Amino acid sequence: xxxxxxxxxxxxxxxxxxxxxxxxxxxxxxxxxxxxxxxxxxxxxxxxxxxxxxxxxxxxxxxxxxxxxxxxxxxxxxxxxxxxxxxxxxxxxxxxxxxxxxxxxxxxxxxxxxxxxxxxxxxxxxxxxxxxxxxxxxxxxxxxxxxxxxxxxxxxxxxxxxxxxxxxxxxxxxxxxxxxxxxxxxxxxxxxxxxxxxxxxxxxxxxxxxxxxxxxxxxxxxxx
Amino acid sequence: xxxxxxxxxxxxxxxxxxxxxxxxxxxxxxxxxxxxxxxxxxxxxxxxxxxxxxxxxxxxxxxxxxxxxxxxxxxxxxxxxxxxxxxxxxxxxxxxxxxxxxxxxxxxxxxxxxxxxxxxxxxxxxxxxxxxxxxxxxxxxxxxxxxxxxxxxxxxxxxxxxxxxxxxxxxxxxxxxxxx
Numbered sequence: 001x002x003x004x005x006x007x008x009x010x011x012x013x014x015x016x017x018x019x020x021x022x023x024x025x026x027x028x029x030x031x032x033x034x035x036x037x038x039x040x041x042x043x044x045x046x047x048x049x050x051x052x053x054x055x056x057x058x059x060x061x062x063x064x065x066x067x068x069x070x071x072x073x074x075x076x077x078x079x080x081x082x083x084x085x086x087x088x089x090x091x092x093x094x095x096x097x098x099x100x101x102x103x104x105x106x107x108x109x110x111x112x113x114x115x116x117x118x119x120x121x122x123x124x125x126x127x128x129x130x131x132x133x134x135x136x137x138x139x140x141x142x143x144x145x146x147x148x149x150x151x152x153x154x155x156x157x158x159x160x161x162x163x164x165x166x167x168x169x170x171x172x173x174x175x176x177x178x179x180x181x182x183x184x185x186x187x188x189x190x191x192x193x194x195x196x197x198x199x200x201x202x203x204x205x206x207x208x209x210x211x212x213x214x215x216x217x218x219x220x221x222x223x224x
Numbered sequence: 225x226x227x228x229x230x231x232x233x234x235x236x237x238x239x240x241x242x243x244x245x246x247x248x249x250x251x252x253x254x255x256x257x258x259x260x261x262x263x264x265x266x267x268x269x270x271x272x273x274x275x276x277x278x279x280x281x282x283x284x285x286x287x288x289x290x291x292x293x294x295x296x297x298x299x300x301x302x303x304x305x306x307x308x309x310x311x312x313x314x315x316x317x318x319x320x321x322x323x324x325x326x327x328x329x330x331x332x333x334x335x336x337x338x339x340x341x342x343x344x345x346x347x348x349x350x351x352x353x354x355x356x357x358x359x360x361x362x363x364x365x366x367x368x369x370x371x372x373x374x375x376x377x378x379x380x381x382x383x384x385x386x387x388x389x390x391x392x393x394x395x396x397x398x399x400x401x402x403x404x
Binding site for chain 1: 305306308309312338339340341343344347348349350351
């Protein structure tokens, strides 16, 4: 679909386009952080590309790539309303590495960059107002990094101490909610715990139903 | 209305009861509600509040968007950590006596959000009177919750209660039978 954009980019930048991929019509070009804004400005202004619709900017964390490769992929998705094609530009950033803001190219990018900063801690040079956008100022760390603990919460209001809180009875027991986040992943990767979710474990007979489980086992205190 | 004694003398008469029972009876049928709707359960709340299901039939008609004038706080939807101070403040601004209903699974226990952003149940922040499970709850479940709350008000009971699931109805046929 957007092969001609990739061709155009390769013609214009040559070796500075580090890699191009295309998967079922999704064309991706990977560039160095130093060329980030220049390539973006080119795809916006070049008459054959004309990427005038900024769709999204986001990031992805691959900590397992370190130390050979930087851990973050910064991704911008743009589209041309005139030519009806789209392209995805990527650059790879190490932890603490900065990249120039795309705000001067697409004004809307500065909102998305705040979100990327909020979730991944990637900083953008030249951004006019790089603050957290979804989370609160008191939040420590960046929650979409893979090394953010999955069960770590940072309450703004201290939780109440109440007998009911923390030991709720069904229907608010262990089978409700998002049980796969409470899986012991280390054990699962070692092959010791094949449980996917409490409900599936129940079907497969790996776990007793709540009604058969005594209050002592679930940790709930049932008052007669 | 508690213990009511009716004394009839001739054509006219009078009834006696305890004052707190009379007060509780008045309170349970004049609930001024503050809808704190934050997520998709809000749609279900609108449905309950509007003409088809019409919560006004149960004496809980008037929504008040000032916590000072409200005595029933409906927490409808997911509460995120960033909203927690707002909810706490709204609750603190309400005047006594006040009641809280956790509408839906997210408000009751965080629902399927088990992560850095969501408060796992509003009872971590404020005391809750009635939990209405469901994602979202059916209007019938909401009415069950409201009636449960009215019973609590008339009993003076402040213990948290969960709306029990209704009995499963007979399975109804979804499609018309093919003509023979």
